[in-house]
Amino acid sequence: MSKFNTVSFDAADTLFFIKEGLGNTYCNVLKKYSSSYDPSDISRCFKKHFSSRKGLHFDCLKGDELFKAEKQWWHSLVRDIFLQLGMFKDFDDYFDDLYDYFSLDAWQIYPDTIPTLKKLKDMNFKITITSNFDSRIYKVCDHFQINKYIDSFTISSEAGYSKPDKKLFFKSLDKIGSVPLESLHVGDDYELDYVPSNEIGMKSLLINRNEIKNYNPDITTISSLESITEYLNER
Numbered sequence: 001m002s003k004f005n006t007v008s009f010d011a012a013d014t015l016f017f018i019k020e021g022l023g024n025t026y027c028n029v030l031k032k033y034s035s036s037y038d039p040s041d042i043s044r045c046f047k048k049h050f051s052s053r054k055g056l057h058f059d060c061l062k063g064d065e066l067f068k069a070e071k072q073w074w075h076s077l078v079r080d081i082f083l084q085l086g087m088f089k090d091f092d093d094y095f096d097d098l099y100d101y102f103s104l105d106a107w108q109i110y111p112d113t114i115p116t117l118k119k120l121k122d123m124n125f126k127i128t129i130t131s132n133f134d135s136r137i138y139k140v141c142d143h144f145q146i147n148k149y150i151d152s153f154t155i156s157s158e159a160g161y162s163k164p165d166k167k168l169f170f171k172s173l174d175k176i177g178s179v180p181l182e183s184l185h186v187g188d189d190y191e192l193d194y195v196p197s198n199e200i201g202m203k204s205l206l207i208n209r210n211e212i213k214n215y216n217p218d219i220t221t222i223s224s225l226e227s228i229t230e231y232l233n234e235r
Helices: 022-030 039-051 063-085 091-101 113-122 137-143 166-175 190-199 225-231
Strands: 006-009 016-018 107-109 126-131 152-155 183-187 203-207
Touching (some): 063 091, 113 126, 113 225, 166 190, 183 190, 190 203, 203 225
Parallel strands (some): 126 152
Antiparallel strands (some): 016 107
16 A cells, blocks of 8 residues: 555646647747747746746735735746836737736646556546645636646645745645655655655655756656656655
């Protein structure tokens, strides 16, 4: 019998991804406003400004207040990108289009996501999402039919914490009555997923699709979500 009863997943770049890439997506939505930006410049500026700001989490906000706070957080980030690259007319209209596009159309599901979730559910594992995401995740997961396999969602904007804060992982497990030593977490980011989940006693797997990054051999990596079941037999 497995020592594990729960599998936790990150969301973006683990279960689904930006199908055209971030920079290309920003530029495609930009077409009716401007054509003077390079996708690689946008991606570079995004990484810079995203990593330098407070995480996407808020204290005790719900409903419309939460939705407004989430959108304002993203508005501030995208505005900083174009203040650096050069602002253009009708930025607010562009941002509204971009925000709506990332509510669903920007994303594509990985082919191994549903088969893996279905297999885990058939094996009676509890499944939770532990993600630095906003409330748009529910629409994305519903569209891709991920929702029906998930027992609980813990997203940073609602939880009041964002990864790598270990409190987000504890909150995710508490919501479904699980404990770290009986849980496994899968994510794509070493600092945000692997390190904090491992430090609280979870079994941590780093999804490294196409093995595009070289990691220390002591780090447990998988190239497909379907490999998760190989680690669920630990006793």
